Structures are given as structure tokens and as C-alpha cells.
Amino acid sequence: MQKRDVSRREFLKVGAAVAAVGALAPRVLAAETPAAKTALEFRTLGRTGLKVTTVSLGCMVAPEPVIAKAYDLGINWFDTANSYKGGRNEEEVGRVLAGDKRKKACICTKVRHTVNRQPATADQMMAGLEGGLKRLNTDYVDLVLTHATSSREQVMNDAALDFFRKAKESGKARFVGTSTHQNMTQVILAAVESGAYDVVMTTYNYTIAADLRAAAAKAKEAGLGIIAMKTQAPVVELMKKHDAAKAANPDAPAPRLPFPHEGYALQEAALKWALDDPAIACAVPGMRDFGQLDQNFAVMGKRLGYLDRRLLERYAAATARAYCSGCGRCAGTCPDGVSIPDVRRSAMYLDAYGETKIARDTYRAASVGAAPCARCEHCVAQCVNDVALRPILTDAHSRLA
Template sequence: MKYARVGESGLVVSRIIYGNAITHGDQIDETAARECIRAALDSGITTFDTADLYAEGRAEEILGRALAGERREELVICTKVGRWARPGDPNAGLLSRKHVTESIDASLRRLGLDHVDLYQAHRHDPRTPLEETVAAFADVVKSGKAHYIGVSEWPGDRIRAAARMARDLGVPLVANQSQYSVLWRVIEADVLPASRESGVGQIAWMPLAGGALTGKYRAGEAVPADSRAGAGASGAKSIGRWDYLNEKVLAAVADLAPLATEAGLTLPQLAIAWVLRTAGVSAAVVGASRPAQLLENAGAVDVLLDEALVRRVDAAVAAVVRADASLTLDPLGPAARL
């Protein structure tokens, strides 16, 4: 495994982060989840990402139980707050002081911890004053319940503003978790520059485009039953919302396969290595339903792609790349679809 600092902070994470969105508490049972976490630890992965939203809290609970007994100081545990709207609770899903303060305590109970290493705001909340959100997150750190703060899927102007506020409060903003892959490049125009200016590192999620970049989905063929899109409604919704099973996308991905073979890589390794080569990207979040998947993907940290191969990869997918910076504000809007 390789390791990297997050932005300009002192926090060091494994370049492959194990994430349990969708899988834990949803698509795989707890035994399979524990096997994947064990494989992650054995491969040198130190960093684990979850959120209160995932499986309505069950993902945090499973992760907490699986990591119980491990040396806490050797782990980096990341979770998020926001987006989880619940019937009958008008404060749920906001980034208000009330919701942030209550949610960190709930996440810690589910994880079985007294602190997390990185606490992240899950999407920007335009209904709450930014000053209130940043101050609440700073207080989470000052209370000892988190070491660092970050955001997820925030636009560049909000990252710049939040970073200034956080710095003034003595609790720097260190990370932005953003969707980024060879197919989804909306952060390149504004978010990446804003983050670099602000000392914020990128933690890239969905580097395999929800599985589209694994090669398991093929144009004109049925979705494999054991795939993320075939294993349940949540997986199908997750990959379908981004239009990654569009025939144009799948045809472009098919053109990447021989490039990976030529380089002696699997297609997922090529896709992850492409993300990790980007300046400002500290790590990539990958999920898995089987240990073998995780171990294969972790091999991407040893790959250095030459520029000639990168140009050929970019050319192969040029017609289906999403790069509209406005999608940072509305990632599920009409422009996301081909």
C-alpha cells in the first residue's frame, strides 16, 4: 500500500480507502463485510469511509463492529453528516448546528468510538448559513469528537469560503470528497483549482463509475446478477442515476479494455491508477462485495501510467466524458445524462 497526506494537513491516509456505501447493511451480509474489511487491513489499507446516510446507519454499525479490537491509532475512520432526511424530522439532513451536533454523537455511538478522524459535510446545504455549518464543525473538533473536518461534493466557491472561515477558527478544512473518474471530470474546471488554493485534498469516490469501468457491463447484454446493478434496487439506482449503463458509455469502456491488457493491468486497476495520478487527489474510495475485488483494486497504487497511455485512454472515452462544472451543484440534473 502507498500513503499520502490529505491536502496541506498532517493527516496521512492509505491511497486506497475502503468505502462501505451501498454494500454494508444493504447488498452484502455482515459476514461478507467483515471478510472485505479483513482483506483491506491485510493489504495495508488504514482508512475507512462511511456515512450516517448509508443503509440508514447500519453501515456505520457494521464498520464499527468489524474494526473493534483493531489498534485505533493505526486507523483513519471517516464519516459524513447531511442528506439523510427522515420523515417527521424537519432538521434531519441539514448542516445546522443542531443537526451536526446531534449527528456526530449518533455516528460515534453506531461506530462504537469516542472520535472519528475525518468528519465531512455530505453535500452543500444552501438552507443553512455557511458560517453556522463551519462553526459547528469546528466545535466538533474542539470537543475532541473529530480530528479533522472535510466536505463532500462541494462547489469551488463554497470550498474557498469554508476554508477561509475554518482557518480563522483554527480548524482547517482538509478534504473534499468528490466523484471523479475517467468518465466523470466535473471537478477539473473549478473544484480542483479551488481546493489546491485552499490546501484541501481530494478524496475521489466512484473511481470505477459505479462498476461501469470494471468491464462487467456490456452493451446489448443483460446486467450480471452478481453485479452491483444486478444485486438489488439500491445498486441499480446508484449506477443508473449517472447514466453509466448507456450504450455509448459501455462501448467506450470496451475500447479501454485492450489498453489495460496492453499495460498488463486489469481494467479497474487502469481506471483507479488514472484517478490517483491526478495532482491534488490524495486517495480513491473503493468498495467491494468480495475480498478478491478489493485486493485486485488495491494493486492500482503501484501503477505509474505513462503519458502516451493516458492520452490514448482520454481519446477512447472523449465522446462520453462528463465535464460540465455546473454538475457540481446539480450532479443528477439533465446534463448528467448522455
């Protein structure tokens, strides 16, 4: 019970949910999805006016041949960050999108807005942008984001707003914004209020609460471009744990997890869920190989049916304890101020993505890590999903500190 936040019993419940909905479900997706060539689908990224492919590329884990193939397929939005692979990911993107390709592709990078857990100055953020441009081998990016903001104060921070002004005036960034994995609703509403943001990139998947959907709709109405990320994160988390449960007990009947519709994977359905929302301009799923690229690419232009949505809702309910959505509702419940969503996201990078360096970097960047949990006899912090937090947090600390 300590380390396994989703037990085999819970998986079996998921399997039962799948079976129950699957029994009801006609081939809603299959009927509308021939394996034929996918037509590119574009949407406007808010006030930037940029027409972006709805399925775009999160480059963080993509090797260069995958980035190159995405470009060849017509994907035109490439997302990276100063911190991905310690800057090497920007170099990879820069190598692939060199020369004429740069003119047709849009690049987004992200800079840290804290240094040693203190707010960065505008000059430090400019230095981050300039370092990124050098690695990307380009004079400008189409979008620069402050990376992983989680509060209204960070969005309204004067240094960030000063950085945005300098980045635009110097021509080093055409548009500006922020990314958020935690407390996303508050961040998006603050970005709307500020008026200084062109784009917000946010965690957005079938597990999110209604208030985040409402905030995204409001932001779109206000002219912000909304980019979805972590669209398939709950699925990755679930499948990893599912595989581990199967390996631990290979003789038991395997719970059913794959999406039951013919020819469709749960990953595709999850991506479709995000793109079905008109507030979302595009999504940037990470793609490790050609198989994932082809699978995600084929989602463009497709829509979910009613029963598919019901199935995803059941998955969300069945796995709510395993996946931290970053909703931020646990804020203020730990007397030691442990940054619970940051710690849980770090563990997800390790367990679900297999990205040790990113997991460690994310853990170390958390405002307060989980060290205090070891001294705590009784955890009073509260997750909205009633998760026993202490075992998860102490385990993450032991592997990532």
C-alpha cells in the same frame, strides 16, 4: 431511445475507439506492473498531516470480511456515513476496527446537513455525529464530513461552521470537511475561501472537466486534503449497459470494452488516473469482494502511460451521454428546478451499483425530484453533453419515488 441513453451503436463506437487506441498502445501498464507484492503508498492528507494509503476503502458496499482484509493489508483509511445502510455500515466498520485496530485505522463518517430538505441546525448535525460514534463504537472520528454539499451557500452555511467548531472542541472529530457529488468545482473553491475546511471529498474521475482539476490543485495549495470518490463510476455504468446490450442481442459481435492492456482492467486504469493527480491524497473506491479489493490494492504506486490516458479520454468522450459527472452545468435550466444531477446519481446507484435503498434515499433527499417532468411536454433543461433528459428523469422517478 427513451430508456437506453447509450445505444448499441454508441457501444460499437466505443469498441472502435478501443481498437484504434489499442492498436497503437504498447504494454505501457504491463511493463511497470509485476504481479508481485504491492508496496503500500502513503500521501499526506493536507493540513491534517495524516499519512493515508492512496488506495483506501469506501466501506459503503463492503462486507465485514472485506473491511477486515483491507485493514490486514495495511489500508489505513475507512470511509463510511450515517446514511449508509441506514447506519448499519457504521456498525460494521466499528465491529471490524475495534480494540487495538482502532488506534491504527482512521475513520471518516458523514452527517446530513439537511433535514426534510431544510438546512439542519448545528445541534442536529452534532446529533448525527454522536449517533455515528455510538454505532462505530468509538469516542472520536478522524474526520467528519457534511454529506453531499452542492453549492457555495451550503459550504458557507453558519450552522455547518458552528457544527465543525463544536465537533472539534468536543474532541469528537479531529478534522472536518465536506463531500460533494455535484457542482464540485464551486464547492471546493468555497471550501478554500472559507478556511474552515480541512478536507473535501469529491467525485473525481477521468470524465471530469479541467475546472475541477484546477480547483483541486488550488485546494491542495491552500492546504486542504482532497479525497477522490466515484473514481470508477463511469466504468461501472458503462459495463452494466454493455452487458445489457450484449444480452439483448447475443448473436451480434460483442463490442470490445475491457482495457486492452495485458492483465489490466479498465477499473484499475480509472483508479490510476485519479491517483496520478498530485492534488489527490487518496481515493476511496467501494469494494464488494476480495477480488475488487485485490485489484484496487495492486494499483498503489503504479502510474498510467501516455497511451493509457488517451484511451481513457476516448472512453470518456464515447460515454459522456451515459454518465452524469455531476458538473452542475445544467443548474438553472429547468424552470421547475428539478435537481437533475441528484436524480441521475440516484438512478446510477440503482442501475450501476444495484443499491436500491441508497438509490431511493438519495432520490428522496434531492431538493426537487423529477415529478414535474411527467407534466412537461417539452423539456428545456440542458445537459452539457446534449442528453435528452426527460426520458431519463421520468424513468428514474417511476422507479425511485
